[in-house]
Amino acid sequence: MALVLGDNPALKKPLPPQPSPLPPMQLVFEVQQFLYREARLLDEERYQEWLGLMTGDIHYWMPGIQARYRKDKTPRLDPKRMALFDDDMLNMRRRVTRFLDATAWAEDPPTRSCHTISNVEVELTPRDDEFKVYSTFINCRGRGETEEYWLTGRRTDLLRRAGDGTLRLASREIVMTQSVLLAKNLNVFL
Amino acid sequence: MKRAAAKLQMQPETAAGTVTAKALRELVDLEAGRIDRRIFWDHGIYRMELERIFARCWLFVAHESQVAAPGDFITTYMGEDGVIVARGTDGKVNVFLNSCTHRGNKICHAEAGNKKRFTCNYHGWCFDTAGALVGLPAEELYQKTCPGFDKDELGLHRARVESYKGLVFATFDETSPGLDEYLGDYRWYLDVLLDNDEGGTEFCEGSIKSRMACNWKFPAENFAGDSYHAAWTHNSGAVAMLGQGVGKSNQEKSYQMNVNGHAWQFGLDMVGNAMTLGEQDIVDYLRERESKVAARLGKIRSRMVGAISSATLFPHMSFLAGHSTFRTWHPKGTAEIELHTWVLVNKSAPDALKDKYRNGVMRTFSPSGTLEMDDGDNWENASASNQGVVTRRQKLHYALGMDSRIEHEELKGVLHLRKYNDSNQRAFYQRWLDLMCKE
Numbered sequence: 001m002a003l004v005l006g007d008n009p010a011l012k013k014p015l016p017p018q019p020s021p022l023p024p025m026q027l028v029f030e031v032q033q034f035l036y037r038e039a040r041l042l043d044e045e046r047y048q049e050w051l052g053l054m055t056g057d058i059h060y061w062m063p064g065i066q067a068r069y070r071k072d073k074t075p076r077l078d079p080k081r082m083a084l085f086d087d088d089m090l091n092m093r094r095r096v097t098r099f100l101d102a103t104a105w106a107e108d109p110p111t112r113s114c115h116t117i118s119n120v121e122v123e124l125t126p127r128d129d130e131f132k133v134y135s136t137f138i139n140c141r142g143r144g145e146t147e148e149y150w151l152t153g154r155r156t157d158l159l160r161r162a163g164d165g166t167l168r169l170a171s172r173e174i175v176m177t178q179s180v181l182l183a184k185n186l187n188v189f190l
Numbered sequence: 191m192k193r194a195a196a197k198l199q200m201q202p203e204t205a206a207g208t209v210t211a212k213a214l215r216e217l218v219d220l221e222a223g224r225i226d227r228r229i230f231w232d233h234g235i236y237r238m239e240l241e242r243i244f245a246r247c248w249l250f251v252a253h254e255s256q257v258a259a260p261g262d263f264i265t266t267y268m269g270e271d272g273v274i275v276a277r278g279t280d281g282k283v284n285v286f287l288n289s290c291t292h293r294g295n296k297i298c299h300a301e302a303g304n305k306k307r308f309t310c311n312y313h314g315w316c317f318d319t320a321g322a323l324v325g326l327p328a329e330e331l332y333q334k335t336c337p338g339f340d341k342d343e344l345g346l347h348r349a350r351v352e353s354y355k356g357l358v359f360a361t362f363d364e365t366s367p368g369l370d371e372y373l374g375d376y377r378w379y380l381d382v383l384l385d386n387d388e389g390g391t392e393f394c395e396g397s398i399k400s401r402m403a404c405n406w407k408f409p410a411e412n413f414a415g416d417s418y419h420a421a422w423t424h425n426s427g428a429v430a431m432l433g434q435g436v437g438k439s440n441q442e443k444s445y446q447m448n449v450n451g452h453a454w455q456f457g458l459d460m461v462g463n464a465m466t467l468g469e470q471d472i473v474d475y476l477r478e479r480e481s482k483v484a485a486r487l488g489k490i491r492s493r494m495v496g497a498i499s500s501a502t503l504f505p506h507m508s509f510l511a512g513h514s515t516f517r518t519w520h521p522k523g524t525a526e527i528e529l530h531t532w533v534l535v536n537k538s539a540p541d542a543l544k545d546k547y548r549n550g551v552m553r554t555f556s557p558s559g560t561l562e563m564d565d566g567d568n569w570e571n572a573s574a575s576n577q578g579v580v581t582r583r584q585k586l587h588y589a590l591g592m593d594s595r596i597e598h599e600e601l602k603g604v605l606h607l608r609k610y611n612d613s614n615q616r617a618f619y620q621r622w623l624d625l626m627c628k629e
Contacts, residue, residue: 081396184566
C-alpha cells in the first residue's frame with residue numbers, strides 16, 4: 001500500500017501553553033537590575049561588593065558536565081559528582097582572596113571579562129521573601145594579547161529579600177554547555 | 191569559534207621517524223642539564239612520541255572504582271587513540287579502541303555509564319564489553335557474500351590490561367614486560383596512597399575535563415619534581431587557602447625519588463599538602479590515622495601520606511600524593527592537551543569526609559582551583575613562546591641539583607636530597623630519550 005504523506009500517527013502534537021501567574025513587573029525589574037549590577041561588579045573586579053550581594057548561607061554550585069546516554073539512570077546533575085564550584089561563603093571568600101592578591105600572576109595583567117545576562121524569568125515561591133530566578137549568561141574573557149575564551153550556560157538562582165529590603169543571592173546553580181572546558185582555567189565567577 | 195589553542199599548532203618541521211637517535215641525544219643533554227626546546231614544538235618528534243611512548247608504555251586508564259560493576263564503562267584516550275574501558279560480564283576490565291572495525295566511526299559517545307553492548311551509530315555493528323563483534327544488520331548477507339567472513343576477526347582492537355591496587359593500566363605493546371616491572375620500586379611509594387588503609391581506595395564520582403594549549407611534557411615534568419615553582423607560582427593560592435604564603439621548607443629533609451622515569455618529590459611533614467584543601471576535618475583524619483598507617487607501612491611512609499609532594503607516573507599520569515588530586519595529561523598535538531582530573535579517597539572514609547576531599551581538591555586543583563589557575567598560564571606561555579624561530583633555538587636549563595644523589599637505608603629508588611632539584615625532571619627526560627631512541 002502506498003504511503004500517504006502528511007499528518008501521521010507518529011508525528012508529535014503541539015501542546016497548549018500552561019498558564020502561570022505573572023510576577024509583578026516591579027519585581028521583575030528589580031531582579032533584572034540586581035543581576036545586571038551583579039554582573040558589572042564581576043566585570044569590574046569589585047569582588048568584595050559582589051560577595052556583599054550574597055546571603056551568609058550562600059550555596060554556589062557549578063557542576064561538571066558529563067556526556068552520558070539518555071538511558072543512563074543517574075542524574076544529569078549530581079551533587080555527588082565533581083564540580084567546578086561547590087562553595088559556601090567561607091570558600092567564596094577564599095577564591096576572592098586569591099583574585100585580589102598581588103601575586104595572582106594569572107590575573108596580572110588583568111583578565112578582561114564581560115558577562116552578558118539574558119532570558120531573565122522570575123518565579124514566585126511559597127515564601128514571600130524568596131524568588132526563583134532563571135537566567136542565561138554569555139561570558140567572554142580576554143587575556144594577554146589574543147587569548148579569548150567564551151562560555152555560555154544557564155543559571156537557576158534563589159534570591160531572598162534581606163531585612164533591609166534589598167535582594168540577596170541565596171543559591172546559584174550554573175549549568176554550562178561545555179563538558180570539556182575549552183580553557184586552561186576558569187578564573188571567573190558566573 | 192576558533193580557539194586560541196588551535197593557532198598554536200606549529201607547522202610540521204620533520205616527518206615522523208626522521209629524527210635520529212643521535213640527533214635526539216643532542217637535543218636532550220642531561221649531563222649538562224640542557225634541553226633543546228625542539229622537543230616541545232617539533233611535529234615529527236611529537237608523532238614519534240605517540241608511536242614510541244604512548245603506543246608502548248603502560249598508561250593509566252581508570253581506577254577500578256570507575257568501572258566497579260559488570261557493564262560499567264568510561265571512555266578515555268591512550269595517546270590520541272580513543273579507548274573504551276569496560277568491565278566485562280566475567281568481571282575483568284577490558285580496554286579496546288573506540289572505533290568501529292567497519293568504517294572507523296566512534297562507537298561510544300558517552301564518557302561514562304553502564305552498557306552490555308556498544309552499537310555503532312553508522313551501520314549498527316554491535317560489540318560486547320570485551321570488544322568482540324557480536325552482531326550486525328544483514329549478517330546473513332555477510333555470511334553469504336564475504337568469503338571467509340569471520341566475526342571473531344572483527345572485534346575492536348584490544349590493549350593489554352593490568353592493574354596495581356585499584357589503578358588500571360593498559361598498553362598497546364604486545365611484547366613489553368608486565369606492569370610490575372614497568373612500575374618497579376615505584377609501587378613501594380604508590381602504596382602510600384593506595385594501601386594506607388585496608389579498605390583500599392576509590393575515585394570520587396565524576397571527573398573534570400579541560401583543555402590547555404601546552405605541550406604535554408610541561409605539566410608532566412612539573413608534577414614529576416617541580417617543587418621549586420610552588421612557593422612562587424602558587425603564593426596567591428596559598429594565601430587564600432592557608433592565610434599565608436608557602437612557607438620556607440627545610441630542603442635538607444626533603445627528597446626527590448625516581449625509578450624507571452616515574453618520579454615523586456616529597457617531604458615527611460605528613461599534612462602539608464592536605465592542609466591546602468582548607469578542611470580541618472581532613473587534617474584531623476590524617477593525624478588520627480598516623481599510628482595505624484605507621485603500623486601498616488612503617489613510620490617513614492606514614493609521614494608521606496598527606497605531605498607536601500607531587501608525582502608523575504611516566505609518561506602522563508600525575509598526582510599530588512598528599513592532596514588526593516589525580517590527573518592525566520592527554521596529548522592533542524604539540525601545543526594542546528586534554529586534562530582529566532579526579533579525586534582519590536580511602537574507600538572506608540566517612541561519606542562526609544569524602545565530600546570534603548572532593549570539594550577541597552576541586553577548589554584548589556581543577557580549572558577553577560585557587561592553585562591550578564596559575565599553572566595553566568605558565569605552561570601555555572612556555573609552549574607558545576616557541577613559535578618564535580629564534581626563541582625556539584635557545585636551550586632550557588635543567589641543571590639544578592646535579593650532585594645531590596644520596597643513599598637511604600629505607601627509601602627505595604634513585605634518591606636525591608632536596609626537593610628544589612631538577613633530578614626528577616632529568617630522570618623523566620632520560621626515560622623519554624631511552625624510549626624515543628628505541629626503534
